[in-house]
Amino acid sequence: MMSEKGGEFPPQEQPKTVEQKAEREIGNRELPIWEKMQEVVETLKNNNRLILVSETGSGKTTQVPQALWAEGFTKRGKIFVVENRVAVAVEIAKRVAEEMKVKIGQEVGYLTGPEKKSGRDSQIVFLTSGVFKNIVRDRPKLEQASVVLFDEFDERYLLSDIGLALVEKAQNQGSEVKFGLMSATLNAQKFSEHFGGAPIVEAKGRPYPVETHFSSERIDPRRMPEKAAELALSIHQGHQKGDVLIFMPGKQEINATIEEMMKQKITGATILPLHGELSPQERHRIFEEQLGRKIIVSTNIAERGLTIDGVKYVIDSGLVRMNEYDPAADTTKLVVTSTAQDSLRQRQGRAGRTQPGECHFLITQDEFNRRPASTKPEIMRTSLREVVLQIKAMGYSREGDPIRLIDSPEKQNWKTAKNQLRLLGALNPEDETKLSEFGQKLAELSCDPREGTMLLRGCEMGCGKEMAIIAALRTSRRLFYRPQAEAEQADAARKQFETSNLSDLLNLVNVYEQAERANFDSKWCRDNYISWLALREVRQNYSQLLEQAKRSGYKINKDKPAPEVLCQAIAKGFPDKVFENAGRGWYRSRTTDERALLGRESRATGNLIVANELITIQTKRGGELPLITLATKVEPEWIKK
Numbered sequence: 276m277m278s279e280k281g282g283e284f285p286p287q288e289q290p291k292t293v294e295q296k297a298e299r300e301i302g303n304r305e306l307p308i309w310e311k312m313q314e315v316v317e318t319l320k321n322n323n324r325l326i327l328v329s330e331t332g333s334g335k336t337t338q339v340p341q342a343l344w345a346e347g348f349t350k351r352g353k354i355f356v357v358e359n360r361v362a363v364a365v366e367i368a369k370r371v372a373e374e375m376k377v378k379i380g381q382e383v384g385y386l387t388g389p390e391k392k393s394g395r396d397s398q399i400v401f402l403t404s405g406v407f408k409n410i411v412r413d414r415p416k417l418e419q420a421s422v423v424l425f426d427e428f429d430e431r432y433l434l435s436d437i438g439l440a441l442v443e444k445a446q447n448q449g450s451e452v453k454f455g456l457m458s459a460t461l462n463a464q465k466f467s468e469h470f471g472g473a474p475i476v477e478a479k480g481r482p483y484p485v486e487t488h489f490s491s492e493r494i495d496p497r498r499m500p501e502k503a504a505e506l507a508l509s510i511h512q513g514h515q516k517g518d519v520l521i522f523m524p525g526k527q528e529i530n531a532t533i534e535e536m537m538k539q540k541i542t543g544a545t546i547l548p549l550h551g552e553l554s555p556q557e558r559h560r561i562f563e564e565q566l567g568r569k570i571i572v573s574t575n576i577a578e579r580g581l582t583i584d585g586v587k588y589v590i591d592s593g594l595v596r597m598n599e600y601d602p603a604a605d606t607t608k609l610v611v612t613s614t615a616q617d618s619l620r621q622r623q624g625r626a627g628r629t630q631p632g633e634c635h636f637l638i639t640q641d642e643f644n645r646r647p648a649s650t651k652p653e654i655m656r657t658s659l660r661e662v663v664l665q666i667k668a669m670g671y672s673r674e675g676d677p678i679r680l681i682d683s684p685e686k687q688n689w690k691t692a693k694n695q696l697r698l699l700g701a702l703n704p705e706d707e708t709k710l711s712e713f714g715q716k717l718a719e720l721s722c723d724p725r726e727g728t729m730l731l732r733g734c735e736m737g738c739g740k741e742m743a744i745i746a747a748l749r750t751s752r753r754l755f756y757r758p759q760a761e762a763e764q765a766d767a768a769r770k771q772f773e774t775s776n777l778s779d780l781l782n783l784v785n786v787y788e789q790a791e792r793a794n795f796d797s798k799w800c801r802d803n804y805i806s807w808l809a810l811r812e813v814r815q816n817y818s819q820l821l822e823q824a825k826r827s828g829y830k831i832n833k834d835k836p837a838p839e840v841l842c843q844a845i846a847k848g849f850p851d852k853v854f855e856n857a858g859r860g861w862y863r864s865r866t867t868d869e870r871a872l873l874g875r876e877s878r879a880t881g882n883l884i885v886a887n888e889l890i891t892i893q894t895k896r897g898g899e900l901p902l903i904t905l906a907t908k909v910e911p912e913w914i915k916k
Contacts, residue, residue, distance in 0.1 A: 301341045301375055306334030311478035312342050319343065319422065323446055324473035325455040326463045331624030333478055335457050336426050337371050340399045343422055344375075344382075349398040351451065352421035355410075356401045359432045361387045361812075363579070368392070368401040388721065388816070404434035409721065411441040412669055417452040427579055429458040429617050431652035431682075437662060440678040441669075443470070459624065460617035462649060469681055485589075485627035489640040496611070499592040500528055502637055504535030507570055510588050511544055517587025517630070518569040520577060522622050524594040524611045526550045529572045530759055536570065549573035552756045575614075578621045582628055589626045591619065593638040593646075600657045601891070602688040604869060605695070605851070606901060607657075608891040615650040619643065652682050659684060659692035660724050664701060664710070668718030672708040698850045699728045716827040721819060722746045725848040730820060733844035734829035738836040742844055743824065744787045745780050747816035754786065754809050765804040776880045777838050778907035780845055780887055787813065845885060845907045846914065852886040853914050854903065862886075862903065865914075871901035881908035 302309065308329055319325050329335040340354050348354060358364040368385035377383055384393025386402040393400050402410075411417060423442055425435055442454045456466055463475045494502055503521050510519055523529045529548050536546055545565040549558065550573065561571050561583055569585065575595055577583065595618065599608040614622075619636070626632025636643060654662070671678055696702050701714030701724060710718065713731070720727040726746035733742030748754065757765040772789065775781040790810055793799040800807040821831055846853075854862035854871065862884060863870050871889060873879070888905035 301345050302338050303334060303374060306338055307479045308333040308335045308338050311476055312338065314476050315339060315478075316342055316346050318474050318476055319348070319453055319455060320346075322474055323451075323453045324470050325453070326461065326466050326470075326473050326475045327455055327457045327478070328461050328463045328475065329457065329459060329478035331459045331621060332483075332628050333459075335478070336367055337374065339455070339457065340424065341371060341375060344399055348421045350421075352417075352419050353397065354399045355407060355420050355423045356399065357404050357407045357423060357425045357435060357438060358401055359404055359427060359430055359435060361390070361403055363426075364401040364403055365390065368399075371399060371401075388819070390815070404432055404438055405721065407438045408434050408441070408665065411438060411445070412665060412718075415441070415445055415669060416448065416450045417442065417445050418450075420452050423452060423454045425454065425456050427458055428456040429461045429649060430579070431650065431654070433653040433657055433662065436652060436654050436681060437665065437678075440680055444671075444678050460620050460649070466681070469679075483627040483629070483631045485623055485632045485634050487623065488633065488635045489643065490637050491639070493639055493642065494637050496592075496594060499523065499594065499637060500531035501535050503532050503572075503590050503592060504539065506590050506635055506637075507536060508539050508541055510590075511541060511568060511570070514588075516568075517632075518571065518583070518585040519588045519590065520583065520586045520625050521570065521572045521590045521592075522577070522594075523572055523574065523592050524596040525574060526552060528592070528594075529574070532572045533759070541570070544568040544570050546570045546572070548759070549577055551576065551753055553758070557756070557758065575618065575622075577625060578618060583625070584629055586625055586628070587630055587632045589622060589632065589634040591622045591634065591636050591638075593619065593636060593642070598656060600688070602658075602685065602691040604867070604901075605658070605691055606889050606891055608899070610893055613642075613646055615647045616643065617649045619646065654680065655682055655684055658695075659688050660695045663689070663692045663696060664714065664718050664724050667702075667708070667710045668715060695851065696724060699724055699848070701728075719827055720746075720823050721816070722750045726750065727848075729844055729848035730824060731827070731829060732847040733841075734824055734831065736836070736840055736844050737832045737834070738841050738844050739824060739829060739831045740821070740833075741784050741836065741841055743817050743820045743831075744784050744813075745845070746820055747813045748780075748783050748787065750816050754783070754805055754813065756804055756806055758804075761804075768803045771803075773878050775838060776878050776908075777842055778845060778887075779877050779879055779905045780907060781838060781841055782878060784841075787817075839910075842907050842909060843913050845887065846909045849885045849887060849907075850914070852889065853909065854884050854886055854906075856882045856884075869901065871903050873906060874902050874904045877903065877906050879906035879908050883909050883911060883914070885909050 340356050343354055364385050364387050368383055369379055372379040372383040375383060380392040380394060381396060383399045384397035386393050386400060386406045388406050425439055445452055467473045467475050507519050521532060523532055529550055533546055544567050547561050549561055549571055593614050594611055595614045596611050599610055601608060623634040626634050701710055701717050703709040703711045716731060717724050717727045726749055730739060730742040730746050733739045755769055772786045773782045774785055795810060797807045800810060851866055853865045855865055857863045860873050861870050862873055884906040886903045887907055889903055891899050891901050894900050
């Protein structure tokens with residue numbers, strides 16, 4: 276293993292300390308991180324690895340890249356800052372550019388896949404973990420980078436874990452690139468030990484104190500909306516200033532909480548939801564000044580990255596809705612579960628950012644203490660087929676030359692992923708540690724191997740354009756939104772696009788094609804309850820996927836193919852997901868004999884279907900229900916037995 280010590284940093288005509296430099300040129304010196312900035316800079320000068328633990332509100336995300344720039348780190352290469360969310364990467368890049376008094380896209384830029392504001396002269400680049408993975412894949416030694424900073428690494432997103440493992444691999448192969456892990460709640464000792472004793476720097480954060488309260492008794496999760504509404508009313512009536520932020524696990528609980536507050540006829544306050552199905556206009560309202568107090572009821576989307584000025588009070592249900600992957604059944608479970616301590620502290624930190632605050636946990640102190648210390652890494656609760664594909668594409672393999680993961684999933688998960696890639700034709704049949712020619716082409720695509728297979732096989736069948744639309748739609752954020760006050764109108768608007776009973780995915784293609792005919796007009800989007808930002812992302816991903824397919828030598832069709840051809844191409848990506856009608860809405864798998872219910876929103880009908888999306892949901896009685904939410908009709912002759 277390569278030692279932690281880095282080489283001598285290039286000599287430069289700089290002030291003696293980063294603080295002196297910052298006083299004249301960069302940064303917000305009022306932020307707490309500056310108390311430790313000299314230590315951060317010196318640590319990275321003398322080592323190729325850094326663990327930075329700094330409380331919420333310290334300013335680490337915006338200030339550390341600027342300090343490294345000021346100290347001449349970009350003489351050797353760019354400073355990459357890896358973010359987990361597109362919106363965060365864009366907004367923080369803009370903020371840093373503003374602080375440095377430069378135009379976004381010049382010295383400071385961002386790369387998020389669909390969106391790009393970065394050029395050859397960009398020295399600090401904020402990018403998503405997916406984009407960074409592609410950069411490392413194309414240039415494994417990272418010659419263009421000086422430092423890679425992984426922000427909010429405690430979230431442990433799949434692609435961040437993979438990206439970090441690849442940076443370590445580059446270092447071990449002689450690269451001079453340095454990396455830093457930044458977080459408010461990271462288990463620093465664990466990561467330090469994993470990376471051979473990497474130095475730890477700890478910094479203070481929150482500029483204002485937050486008074487914390489716990490529930491005196493355990494609250495039934497089903498009563499969380501009611502209890503949160505009661506507490507919000509109490510705060511509203513008893514305190515003069517300060518907005519309220521309420522954390523709920525999902526849209527259903529958010530709506531229930533808002534309904535409870537409406538019943539109590541709260542006056543003098545604006546009540547706002549915040550979740551992934553809102554329109555951009557609705558989301559923007561949380562940042563706007565409102566008459567009176569704002570009471571925001573949110574999913575964990577407000578847990579990080581977003582700073583909502585004015586929030587003084589946080590009410591936390593202590594619950595989160597997340598995906599859990601079952602490799603044995605190859606299905607994703609959508610479950611409401613207890614929030615880990617690191618996320619609880621992140622939520623707590625939403626108060627006290629601009630003024631003293633209060634956090635009210637709707638759990639007891641004992642419940643808090645019994646929660647796991649950290650959120651389960653995504654790599655432990657998701658399919659690994661894309662991970663295995665990318666690892667093999669770079670010439671590594673678990674059997675031969677592996678990359679080191681901080682947490683390694685169960686063998687069954689690796690086995691399932693490998694079997695899926697085998698069925699898709701991505702593995703070399705003579706040596707499964709390597710990819711087939713088709714697998715190499717799959718790895719060049721910025722989408723899941725299932726969607727990639729649909730796209731490339733679709734190109735061969737004369738329907739690549741339509742498959743690219745489907746892949747882009749499934750890669751992007753939620754397209755439709757459904758405001759609670761206009762639920763009926765939104766449902767009616769969505770139904771007008773459902774013209775096919777062959778495939779739910781074809782109905783999504785219909786949405787895109789109609790939007791294209793409307794020139795992606797924002798008013799058309801509003802009239803049809805479609806997110807213009809999501810549609811723009813789909814459009815950009817679609818163009819990107821088409822270009823990637825063309826570079827691999829595939830031709831894109833101009834003529835409109837028959838719907839049956841589209842269904843055949845879709846089936847190519849799901850050879851192991853064929854279900855047979857078992858009556859009364861239930862379908863039985865032809866490979867595992869498992870049963871699943873076809874969702875009410877699906878329009879696909881037929882004796883044989885391909886499950887394009889299979890999830891397991893929790894019922895109101897606490898049971899589990901396997902549900903096919905997207906399906907495509909297939910014919911027996913299309914399916915390989």
